[in-house]
Amino acid sequence: MLNVSDLDVWFGDPPDRVDAVRGAAFSVAQGESFGLVGESGSGKSTILRAIAGLIDSWSGQIEVDGRQIEGARRDRGFYKTVQMVFQDPYASLHPRHSVDAVLSEALRLQGMGDIDRRITRLLEDVGLGKGFRFRYPHQLSGGQRQRVAIARALAAEPRLLLLDEPTSALDVSVQAEILNLLKELREEHGLTYVMVSHDLAVVGHICDRLAVMQQGEIVEIMSVDALRRGAGEQDYTRHLIAASQ
Amino acid sequence: MSTPLLSVKNLCVTFASRRGDFQAVRGVSFELGRERLGVVGESGSGKSMTGRAILGLVRPPGRVTADRMELEGQSILNLPERRMRKLRGSRISMVMQDPKFSLNPVMTVGDQIMESYRLHAGGGRAAARKKALEMLNAVRIRDPERVMDTYPHEVSGGMGQRIMIAMMLAPDPQILIADEPTSALDVSVRGEVLNIMDGLVRDRGMGLIFISHDLNLVARFCDRVLIMYAGRVVESLPARDLHNARHPYTQGLLRSQPRLDTPVERLPVLQREESWRSGELDPLPET
Amino acid sequence: MSETELSRPISRREWLLSDAPQSRRQAQLGALYQGWLTFRANKLAMFGLIILILLFGMAIFAPWLAPQSPFSQNLADRLQPPSAEHWLGTDSFGRDILSRLIHGSRITLFIVGTVALIAPVAGLLIGTVAGFAGGWVDQVLMRITDIFLAFPKLILALAFVAALGASIGNAVLALALTAWPPYARLARAETLTIRNADYIAAARLQGAGPTRLLIRHIWPLCVSSLIVRVALDMAGIILSAAGLGFLGLGAQPPMPEWGAMISDGRIYILDYWWVAAMPGLAIFIVSLAFNLLGDGLRDVLDPKGAKE
Numbered sequence: 001m002l003n004v005s006d007l008d009v010w011f012g013d014p015p016d017r018v019d020a021v022r023g024a025a026f027s028v029a030q031g032e033s034f035g036l037v038g039e040s041g042s043g044k045s046t047i048l049r050a051i052a053g054l055i056d057s058w059s060g061q062i063e064v065d066g067r068q069i070e071g072a073r074r075d076r077g078f079y080k081t082v083q084m085v086f087q088d089p090y091a092s093l094h095p096r097h098s099v100d101a102v103l104s105e106a107l108r109l110q111g112m113g114d115i116d117r118r119i120t121r122l123l124e125d126v127g128l129g130k131g132f133r134f135r136y137p138h139q140l141s142g143g144q145r146q147r148v149a150i151a152r153a154l155a156a157e158p159r160l161l162l163l164d165e166p167t168s169a170l171d172v173s174v175q176a177e178i179l180n181l182l183k184e185l186r187e188e189h190g191l192t193y194v195m196v197s198h199d200l201a202v203v204g205h206i207c208d209r210l211a212v213m214q215q216g217e218i219v220e221i222m223s224v225d226a227l228r229r230g231a232g233e234q235d236y237t238r239h240l241i242a243a244s245q
Numbered sequence: 246m247s248t249p250l251l252s253v254k255n256l257c258v259t260f261a262s263r264r265g266d267f268q269a270v271r272g273v274s275f276e277l278g279r280e281r282l283g284v285v286g287e288s289g290s291g292k293s294m295t296g297r298a299i300l301g302l303v304r305p306p307g308r309v310t311a312d313r314m315e316l317e318g319q320s321i322l323n324l325p326e327r328r329m330r331k332l333r334g335s336r337i338s339m340v341m342q343d344p345k346f347s348l349n350p351v352m353t354v355g356d357q358i359m360e361s362y363r364l365h366a367g368g369g370r371a372a373a374r375k376k377a378l379e380m381l382n383a384v385r386i387r388d389p390e391r392v393m394d395t396y397p398h399e400v401s402g403g404m405g406q407r408i409m410i411a412m413m414l415a416p417d418p419q420i421l422i423a424d425e426p427t428s429a430l431d432v433s434v435r436g437e438v439l440n441i442m443d444g445l446v447r448d449r450g451m452g453l454i455f456i457s458h459d460l461n462l463v464a465r466f467c468d469r470v471l472i473m474y475a476g477r478v479v480e481s482l483p484a485r486d487l488h489n490a491r492h493p494y495t496q497g498l499l500r501s502q503p504r505l506d507t508p509v510e511r512l513p514v515l516q517r518e519e520s521w522r523s524g525e526l527d528p529l530p531e532t
Numbered sequence: 533m534s535e536t537e538l539s540r541p542i543s544r545r546e547w548l549l550s551d552a553p554q555s556r557r558q559a560q561l562g563a564l565y566q567g568w569l570t571f572r573a574n575k576l577a578m579f580g581l582i583i584l585i586l587l588f589g590m591a592i593f594a595p596w597l598a599p600q601s602p603f604s605q606n607l608a609d610r611l612q613p614p615s616a617e618h619w620l621g622t623d624s625f626g627r628d629i630l631s632r633l634i635h636g637s638r639i640t641l642f643i644v645g646t647v648a649l650i651a652p653v654a655g656l657l658i659g660t661v662a663g664f665a666g667g668w669v670d671q672v673l674m675r676i677t678d679i680f681l682a683f684p685k686l687i688l689a690l691a692f693v694a695a696l697g698a699s700i701g702n703a704v705l706a707l708a709l710t711a712w713p714p715y716a717r718l719a720r721a722e723t724l725t726i727r728n729a730d731y732i733a734a735a736r737l738q739g740a741g742p743t744r745l746l747i748r749h750i751w752p753l754c755v756s757s758l759i760v761r762v763a764l765d766m767a768g769i770i771l772s773a774a775g776l777g778f779l780g781l782g783a784q785p786p787m788p789e790w791g792a793m794i795s796d797g798r799i800y801i802l803d804y805w806w807v808a809a810m811p812g813l814a815i816f817i818v819s820l821a822f823n824l825l826g827d828g829l830r831d832v833l834d835p836k837g838a839k840e
Contacts, residue, residue, distance in 0.1 A: 049733075054736065100559075131552050
């Protein structure tokens with residue numbers, strides 16, 4: 001589903017150039033859930049943004065669903081395959097757009113018809129009733145906002161969902177609800193996940209495999225079972241596991 | 246029993262809004278000795294507002310009322326701003342969540358620590374400088390001489406938070422209120438910052454109010470924990486007993502966290518009950 | 533609006549303030565009502581609004597309100613002090629000052645209204661495009677803006693009018709041409725903070741093109757601060773218009789433009805103070821009203837205040 005190799009991402013021009021990601025390589029199979037973990041500044045979110053086309057200064061190969069991707073330009077077909085959920089639900093919804101406006105715009109941009117029925121369906125999918133359709137973001141709680149953001153991502157009926165710390169801004173009880181929702185959606189829609197998180201327990205709950213990142217490089221790719229056993233091959237991985245116990 | 250450092254009884258914080266009054270804190274009572282008291286709750290539970298109320302930082306239209314709010318037997322409830330300002334910093338200090346927003350970006354780190362010290366303790370520049378270096382040493386910053394001359398944007402998050410702590414502890418306050426002091430930090434830095442805070446609080450015999458949403462962190466780091474829900478304290482217990490909590494809210498919170506060692510297919514979801522908002526709390530255990 | 537609210541059952545208010553609107557219309561009306569409540573709480577802003585409503589009424593009904601024609605001269609009655617017959621006195625041609633002020637409100641509103649339409653729209657367009665596109669587009673547009681900003685406003689307007697010829701239409705054009713750069717600056721600054729927001733990134737990922745992002749996502753957020761700024765700038769625009777009138781480069785006599793009226797009264801200011809003071813007072817009151825209104829709008833429209 002997703003193949004990344006030799007990925008370098010940088011910001012700025014020399015001499016101020018900062019290399020955010022160096023030589024990253026991993027692949028995610030159809031239907032798999034893959035985690036990217038690391039501390040802030042390790043480049044994990046940067047990888048997601050480069051895949052999504054939000055950063056154009058990168059080199060290497062990114063292959064989504066068998067098709068090579070270049071630069072920051074993506075065609076409509078790409079957005080029908082890949083969607084993203086952002087970290088902070090308070091920043092990822094337009095403050096002046098109602099839920100209805102957000103979802104109908106997403107559906108229209110994907111060229112979908114029958115918008116009324118689809119919006120109802122999407123809201124049900126993410127566990128929000130019809131009653132939420134005409135609310136503005138300031139009338140929603142953090143968890144409800146994140147559900148709307150997930151519904152927006154699902155509007156295009158994608159197959160690969162990029163999740164950028166989707167629960168780190170939420171309370172634990174709400175986090176549990178969202179994590180459950182993500183698990184259900186994956187089973188129902190046969191989605192593939194790439195999830196970025198600093199929380200090993202969250203990644204352990206959602207993912208099958210994960211890559212540990214440190215200072216822009218992937219230091220280790222391991223299975224979640226190995227993570228549970230605390231069996232990291234690298235010192236850094238073991239350190240991270242110990243710190244989050 | 247000696248007078249506690251801080252004694253709060255029936256603290257309420259009310260905000261007037263268009264649809265009637267909203268009570269952010271509803272009748273919170275507790276006493277703080279020379280100990281580490283954790284205040285845990287979700288967003289909107291009133292935990293931060295409790296801390297702000299103690300420091301007199303609730304802005305209008307918020308109103309603070311209480312039957313009692315005393316610092317070593319002396320009332321600090323709704324003091325005039327001038328006297329409150331004297332109190333803040335010198336006797337009660339606060340460490341906020343994100344050092345980026347609480348350090349002044351156009352002043353060097355050293356100047357800020359020195360200013361905070363001189364504001365409350367007076368004294369000359371030389372004495373203040375000595376104290377600042379000493380404080381930076383105390384928060385285990387290597388090469389404090391160099392750090393004194395840096396600006397806040399030049400230091401990392403963990404370092405910034407340590408500088409904040411140094412600044413807040415320079416005037417030797419009796420109570421430190423820490424509002425999510427490590428939430429913005431990476432796990433590996435988090436432990437270090439906590440250790441430093443712990444050591445300082447213990448060595449100086451201070452009272453610490455540690456406000457956090459992270460149950461496990463509080464369980465490990467504090468002596469006693471108050472669990473807040475919807476503006477009320479629903480349970481108060483020693484931190485080591487947190488995992489045997491009796492209140493269904495506390496139990497629900499603990500269960501809803503994913504754990505590496507015990508994988509589950511679905512996380513139990515917290516079912517909130519109306520009775521938690523109003524139910525009577527057991528009388529405070531005598532300390 | 534406050535009367536209608538009282539006469540209707542209380543459920544109407546609840547319907548408007550509902551946190552769970554059931555239809556698009558209810559949601560929009562609810563948002564409007566929230567804004568109105570915030571605005572209404574600001575007494576001074578309400579005062580400003582009332583003055584402006586009166587001014588509008590005055591402009592619309594000028595021919596019926598004015599006791600005399602603004603142009604009819606009566607040299608026998610020239611420079612009369614305020615009296616029962618001429619409430620605000622007469623000018624050097626014996627024209628009734630009150631009637632001239634009432635008719636002058638039309639000109640003032642025309643000038644202010646047109647400038648307030650042209651300048652912010654031009655500023656919004658240039659500023660958001662510059663901020664959103666970045667790179668050389670930004671450089672070019674902003675340097676042009678800087679050039680306009682480098683001249684003192686009134687001098688630039690003077691130059692324009694001098695080149696185009698003195699008339700009220702040209703005065704408006706000149707004022708609009710000199711008023712847009714600050715709006716462009718403001719819109720650009722707002723765009724720069726908005727364009728990297730997650731919700732813009734999310735819209736991009738839906739496949740939204742730059743035009744759609746600009747119009748549907750960025751403009752709605754810039755517009756509110758521009759409206760506030762316009763209301764606050766109105767006073768300045770009125771004064772500039774009056775300034776042009778005073779210098780004889782705006783409205784031409786015998787049009788009862790307030791600035792030109794002050795200019796006429798200038799020679800007599802020591803002996804017949806009312807000739808210059810009355811239009812001056814009118815300018816002062818209207819400028820103040822716009823400023824108060826702007827303050828109130830800031831409470832309502834400022835995104836920072838809306839978070840609450």
